[in-house]
Amino acid sequence: MDFSTVELDADDAAFHAQVREFLTATVTDEVRRRDRETGDNFDEAVHLAIGERGFLEQEYRTKSGAGFSRVRRRIWELEKRRVHTPWVTWGTTQLVAHAVEMFGKPELVAEVLPGVFTGEVRMCLGYTEPEGGSDIATCKTRAVRDEGGSGWIINGAKMFTTGAHNCQYVFLITNTDPEAPKHKSISMFLVPLDTPGIEIQGIRTVDGDRTNIVYYSDVRVDDKYLLGEANGGWTVLRGPLDAEHGAVAADADGLADPAIMAHQAGFMSAAVDAVAAHVGTPGPGGTRLVEEGSVGYRLGRSAARLEAALSTPGIFGRVAQAQTMREIGPDLMDLAGPASVLPLGTAGAADGGAAEYLYRFAPLAGIYGGTLEVFRNMIAQHVLGLGKPNYSPPRR
Numbered sequence: 001m002d003f004s005t006v007e008l009d010a011d012d013a014a015f016h017a018q019v020r021e022f023l024t025a026t027v028t029d030e031v032r033r034r035d036r037e038t039g040d041n042f043d044e045a046v047h048l049a050i051g052e053r054g055f056l057e058q059e060y061r062t063k064s065g066a067g068f069s070r071v072r073r074r075i076w077e078l079e080k081r082r083v084h085t086p087w088v089t090w091g092t093t094q095l096v097a098h099a100v101e102m103f104g105k106p107e108l109v110a111e112v113l114p115g116v117f118t119g120e121v122r123m124c125l126g127y128t129e130p131e132g133g134s135d136i137a138t139c140k141t142r143a144v145r146d147e148g149g150s151g152w153i154i155n156g157a158k159m160f161t162t163g164a165h166n167c168q169y170v171f172l173i174t175n176t177d178p179e180a181p182k183h184k185s186i187s188m189f190l191v192p193l194d195t196p197g198i199e200i201q202g203i204r205t206v207d208g209d210r211t212n213i214v215y216y217s218d219v220r221v222d223d224k225y226l227l228g229e230a231n232g233g234w235t236v237l238r239g240p241l242d243a244e245h246g247a248v249a250a251d252a253d254g255l256a257d258p259a260i261m262a263h264q265a266g267f268m269s270a271a272v273d274a275v276a277a278h279v280g281t282p283g284p285g286g287t288r289l290v291e292e293g294s295v296g297y298r299l300g301r302s303a304a305r306l307e308a309a310l311s312t313p314g315i316f317g318r319v320a321q322a323q324t325m326r327e328i329g330p331d332l333m334d335l336a337g338p339a340s341v342l343p344l345g346t347a348g349a350a351d352g353g354a355a356e357y358l359y360r361f362a363p364l365a366g367i368y369g370g371t372l373e374v375f376r377n378m379i380a381q382h383v384l385g386l387g388k389p390n391y392s393p394p395r396r
């Protein structure tokens with residue numbers, strides 16, 4: 001549901017119609033089917049088409065005043081979501097591009113940004129490590145100066161580097177001083193993924209998405225790919241991390257999602273709508289399942305929880321959306337009946353596979369960008385002032 005009304009002037013109404021026509025023609029059923037099969041959350045033809053129309057640069061430059069107006073940015077975001085545009089790689093690219101623009105050397109900015117706007121340059125996040133958790137500052141991937149002093153040699157491995165196989169650069173956290181405190185030991189690099197010594201291996205998650213483990217073996221990069229200062233990587237990283245965590249101030253005009261991950265929560269909205277249509281359709285005897293009291297009650301409860309989650313602001317909304325996905329997914333499948341276990345594109349799927357996909361996607365939504373436990377700790381410490389948790393073993 002949408003409880004707000006924004007009056008569009010003639011130019012914005014024309015823009016709305018233009019964007020809807022473009023995205024409807026570009027993000028086709030075939031694109032969505034292929035995206036579910038590959039699990040990439042990316043379609044190069046779609047991405048390049050969006051770049052060719054200038055929409056990537058306009059979205060990127062909204063806050064600088066050189067791109068979309070705030071109203072047009074909102075129109076653009078909602079229309080992208082409406083057609084389920086594969087978007088994850090653009091999301092990571094934007095995060096990194098802003099850091100490159102702020103901390104990169106002029107020659108690196110000139111190398112990267114024009115291709116970002118055309119869609120030909122994409123960037124992913126090299127954060128988590130195979131033996132690490134959500135505390136990315138404890139990274140073991142090492143970057144050391146080469147003997148000549150003009151570059152760096154990188155060795156290590158990163159897990160969950162989503163989109164690496166479709167990207168040209170990775171925003172890579174490295175340890176450049178193991179003896180220093182962890183937040184003063186890291187350096188950030190923008191590493192070209194075609195550099196010798198890099199190996200990308202795909203991993204499938206339970207919902208069918210593709211992510212990657214990336215190995216770095218004696219990878220040599222020039223000093224121009226260092227972002228900011230050596231051992232000053234935490235300063236470079238804070239902006240992208242805060243944006244990914246949703247720990248940034250909301251825009252005062254209200255023309256933005258209350259919390260991050262609303263695009264992913266679109267799968268939850270689609271599942272509620274699909275199940276509502278299914279239980280509201282008359283069966284062979286002319287009766288509708290929704291007329292049975294418990295079905296109507298449970299469906300209404302799921303819809304109410306959906307609305308509450310989508311309306312919850314900031315970092316609280318990040319938790320509420322992911323938690324709600326986990327809790328209403330099984331209920332929606334139960335309401336739709338046994339045929340709800342059939343996935344998207346399968347003949348006879350009760351709701352087109354919407355609830356089944358939500359059920360598989362929900363656990364991942366509680367991990368992206370940090371687990372729900374991490375976010376709850378952040379709320380406890382930084383909002384409620386409860387202090388850091390004590391993970392030491394109990395005293396005997």
